[in-house]
Amino acid sequence: MAIKFAARMENIKGSAIRELLKLTEDPSIISFAGGLPAPEVFPVKELEEVILRVLREEGRAALQYSTTEGYLPLREKIAQRMKKVNVECQPNDILITSGSQQGLEFSGRVFINEGDVIICESPSYLGALNAFKAYQPKFVEISMDDDGMIMEDLEKALEQNPNTKFIYTIPDFQNPSGRTMSLERRKKLIELANQYNIPVVEDNPYGELRFEGEMLPAIKSFDTKGLVIHLGTFSKTFCPGLRIGWVVASPEILTKYILSKQGVDLQSSTIAQREVNKFLEMYDLDKHIDMIIGIYRKRRDLMLETMEKEFPAGVTFTRPQGGLFTWVTFPEHMDAAEIMKKSLEEKVAFVPGQSFFPNGQYKNHGRFNYSNMPEDKIVEGIKRLGKVLKAMI
Amino acid sequence: MAIKFAARMENIKGSAIRELLKLTEDPSIISFAGGLPAPEVFPVKELEEVILRVLREEGRAALQYSTTEGYLPLREKIAQRMKKVNVECQPNDILITSGSQQGLEFSGRVFINEGDVIICESPSYLGALNAFKAYQPKFVEISMDDDGMIMEDLEKALEQNPNTKFIYTIPDFQNPSGRTMSLERRKKLIELANQYNIPVVEDNPYGELRFEGEMLPAIKSFDTKGLVIHLGTFSKTFCPGLRIGWVVASPEILTKYILSKQGVDLQSSTIAQREVNKFLEMYDLDKHIDMIIGIYRKRRDLMLETMEKEFPAGVTFTRPQGGLFTWVTFPEHMDAAEIMKKSLEEKVAFVPGQSFFPNGQYKNHGRFNYSNMPEDKIVEGIKRLGKVLKAMI
Numbered sequence: 001m002a003i004k005f006a007a008r009m010e011n012i013k014g015s016a017i018r019e020l021l022k023l024t025e026d027p028s029i030i031s032f033a034g035g036l037p038a039p040e041v042f043p044v045k046e047l048e049e050v051i052l053r054v055l056r057e058e059g060r061a062a063l064q065y066s067t068t069e070g071y072l073p074l075r076e077k078i079a080q081r082m083k084k085v086n087v088e089c090q091p092n093d094i095l096i097t098s099g100s101q102q103g104l105e106f107s108g109r110v111f112i113n114e115g116d117v118i119i120c121e122s123p124s125y126l127g128a129l130n131a132f133k134a135y136q137p138k139f140v141e142i143s144m145d146d147d148g149m150i151m152e153d154l155e156k157a158l159e160q161n162p163n164t165k166f167i168y169t170i171p172d173f174q175n176p177s178g179r180t181m182s183l184e185r186r187k188k189l190i191e192l193a194n195q196y197n198i199p200v201v202e203d204n205p206y207g208e209l210r211f212e213g214e215m216l217p218a219i220k221s222f223d224t225k226g227l228v229i230h231l232g233t234f235s236k237t238f239c240p241g242l243r244i245g246w247v248v249a250s251p252e253i254l255t256k257y258i259l260s261k262q263g264v265d266l267q268s269s270t271i272a273q274r275e276v277n278k279f280l281e282m283y284d285l286d287k288h289i290d291m292i293i294g295i296y297r298k299r300r301d302l303m304l305e306t307m308e309k310e311f312p313a314g315v316t317f318t319r320p321q322g323g324l325f326t327w328v329t330f331p332e333h334m335d336a337a338e339i340m341k342k343s344l345e346e347k348v349a350f351v352p353g354q355s356f357f358p359n360g361q362y363k364n365h366g367r368f369n370y371s372n373m374p375e376d377k378i379v380e381g382i383k384r385l386g387k388v389l390k391a392m393i
Numbered sequence: 394m395a396i397k398f399a400a401r402m403e404n405i406k407g408s409a410i411r412e413l414l415k416l417t418e419d420p421s422i423i424s425f426a427g428g429l430p431a432p433e434v435f436p437v438k439e440l441e442e443v444i445l446r447v448l449r450e451e452g453r454a455a456l457q458y459s460t461t462e463g464y465l466p467l468r469e470k471i472a473q474r475m476k477k478v479n480v481e482c483q484p485n486d487i488l489i490t491s492g493s494q495q496g497l498e499f500s501g502r503v504f505i506n507e508g509d510v511i512i513c514e515s516p517s518y519l520g521a522l523n524a525f526k527a528y529q530p531k532f533v534e535i536s537m538d539d540d541g542m543i544m545e546d547l548e549k550a551l552e553q554n555p556n557t558k559f560i561y562t563i564p565d566f567q568n569p570s571g572r573t574m575s576l577e578r579r580k581k582l583i584e585l586a587n588q589y590n591i592p593v594v595e596d597n598p599y600g601e602l603r604f605e606g607e608m609l610p611a612i613k614s615f616d617t618k619g620l621v622i623h624l625g626t627f628s629k630t631f632c633p634g635l636r637i638g639w640v641v642a643s644p645e646i647l648t649k650y651i652l653s654k655q656g657v658d659l660q661s662s663t664i665a666q667r668e669v670n671k672f673l674e675m676y677d678l679d680k681h682i683d684m685i686i687g688i689y690r691k692r693r694d695l696m697l698e699t700m701e702k703e704f705p706a707g708v709t710f711t712r713p714q715g716g717l718f719t720w721v722t723f724p725e726h727m728d729a730a731e732i733m734k735k736s737l738e739e740k741v742a743f744v745p746g747q748s749f750f751p752n753g754q755y756k757n758h759g760r761f762n763y764s765n766m767p768e769d770k771i772v773e774g775i776k777r778l779g780k781v782l783k784a785m786i
Binding site for chain 2: 003004005006007008009012013014015022034036037039040042044047048051052055056059060061062063064065066067098099101102105109110111112113116127130131133134135165197199227235239240241242243252253256259260262263264265266267268269270271272
């Protein structure tokens with residue numbers, strides 16, 4: 001007699017990426033598959049200082065239970081930092097989460113009934129799609145161009161799907177495509193959200209990692225009706241191992257996220273929150289981010305230049321102005337999973353793009369990460385893949 | 394036009410305890426309301442040493458993303474420690490969670506469809522009930538005596554509710570009642586679980602904090618069919634601020650918990666896991682636990698002695714052999730919420746017991762925590778409450 005699980009578990013599959021990451025733990029593999037920051041940029045030395053001060057000055061409080069909403073001084077500092085993307089908010093508009101992945105999960109939990117529609121970019125972030133899938137929605141995908149979601153298509157989708165619960169978007173250096181939504185489209189998106197009274201989940205893990213051009217205002221900054229839920233994180237600008245992210249939302253919505261947090265894990269790590277807070281007090285995070293940007297820009301340049309040289313005609317890729325990824329499009333008749341197989345024989349890994357389409361319809365794409373590999377491996381890996389592609393085309 | 398939330402959010406209310414905790418942040422209040430460990434017992438000094446070693450020896454790995462299952466050396470040590478409660482398991486049978494609260498949440502997520510039955514003790518842990526409620530089950534409560542759940546009632550409940558998804562129990566020093574399930578009943582419970590093929594969620598946050606008598610084997614130790622999901626945590630034996638707990642389960646079940654973890658927050662804090670692991674390497678956790686036990690035993694003794702002296706006839710309370718709580722029963726005609734109001738006027742707080750009954754049927758109980766208040770405040774608080782009670786009876 002089998003154990004009876006909940007129906008929702010039938011939709012939950014392992015993340016193709018996380019499975020792939022296990023494969024690529026082999027250090028002889030050149031991996032463009034993960035979405036990891038470069039460990040060289042972690043402020044290990046500074047953290048020694050930070051952690052000692054937290055333990056010596058506030059050790060007992062840092063090791064105790066604390067409030068679900070999160071450590072107030074940290075929320076104050078995040079409210080300040082939100083001004084970088086033109087968002088005016090108060091500490092009370094902020095909930096600290098265990099990475100922004102938890103903000104995505106709460107978005108599913110708070111909004112989705114089985115069969116509801118979620119509108120998202122095509123392609124979109126696999127981890128978000130998996131988090132939402134637990135609540136059994138339907139996904140309506142909106143095509144993108146180099147300026148992000150195509151607004152005419154979004155309007156049509158809103159018109160045709162009155163049971164839409166929210167629009168999910170990663171406006172800056174999108175995962176997986178590397179594309180950025182233009183200012184004009186951000187404004188149009190809010191106009192449509194207001195018109196249809198549909199919440200927007202704005203996922204912004206990479207926005208601060210801009211290599212060139214001006215930082216664009218967050219969609220949240222145009223939000224006049226309290227419809228935008230903005231998700232932020234320190235995982236890419238500081239380090240992911242502490243698992244500290246945040247949600248900014250209007251009181252009506254944030255209350256539901258706080259209640260969710262209370263039920264699922266009570267609170268995020270007290271000491272990790274105080275460590276981030278103390279780091280922000282003692283050091284200049286923006287200077288630290290500038291250093292990261294310098295390294296990632298070089299890696300992006302190198303990856304794109306090498307792709308330009310080594311990939312055969314008919315293979316194209318995006319030119320991200322920041323973030324961690326570029327998105328490669330192979331000729332339509334090719335299957336990226338097949339390419340990946342051959343590529344692994346040459347000890348080079350990337351993520352075949354099919355799983356980034358919630359309805360699984362396109363097979364000729366791949367996501368390439370440039371943040372986590374040193375420069376010589378980027379060149380060598382893309383060269384090897386170029387040979388594989390030339391042999392296959 | 395209002396924002397449309399998911400139906401499940403209608404069942405989610407704030408934890409009465411967490412709301413109460415805000416009230417009791419006023420330092421002039423003597424609070425028996427929380428479930429907090431004593432901050433005096435946190436190994437702050439030792440953690441300085443531990444954290445420095447983690448940062449110096451493995452800093453970059455400790456700040457990076459890592460696997461969903463959790464840090465292998467820590468899982469190895471937990472597998473060793475499970476022998477204390479007679480459980481033989483392997484690191485691969487273990488998932489690291491963000492506190493055992495997350496193990497409770499996953500139990501709801503993995504098993505419960507709307508309308509399914511969850512069988513639990515009456516009363517039971519509020520945080521678990523709230524975690525399960527998000528999945529809209531029905532609760533069937535089983536009466537307890539000083540040996541835990543009454544097995545005849547459990548058998549009847551299993552017979553009458555074929556759509557039972559799991560039995561939830563806290564066998565050691567139960568929250569809120571302080572009661573411990575006898576050895577004989579543990580064996581009977583497994584017999585029934587096997588007979589009806591029903592999983593058991595065994596929540597064991599307090600088991601290692603036994604003040605007297607022999608530690609009892611976990612229900613998991615009698616599990617022959619892989620039906621028991623055992624939840625453990627370092628929150629009460631080490632410190633809660635790191636948010637490190639664990640799940641032990643059979644592969645079929647654990648896989649579902651791991652997939653859940655992947656979707657909701659990817660992984661628990663890398664550095665926190667490595668810190669706990671390093672502490673276990675460098676120090677003797679059992680010696681540390683002995684120190685905690687000495688302090689809590691004294692506090693329990695003092696609370697019970699003072700209740701004996703100061704509470705009027707007709708008020709009874711349990712005699713926990715360990716853990717953090719005693720459970721007070723007032724005369725049937727009294728409402729603990731009313732007592733709490735008067736008690737707060739005298740600056741003494743406890744948790745009225747109604748919210749520990751998922752169906753809310755009993756009002757004449759209260760949960761009293763003795764771990765978090767120093768000895769003089771325990772005596773003073775119980776004396777004041779005694780006066781309040783004498784005036785009300």
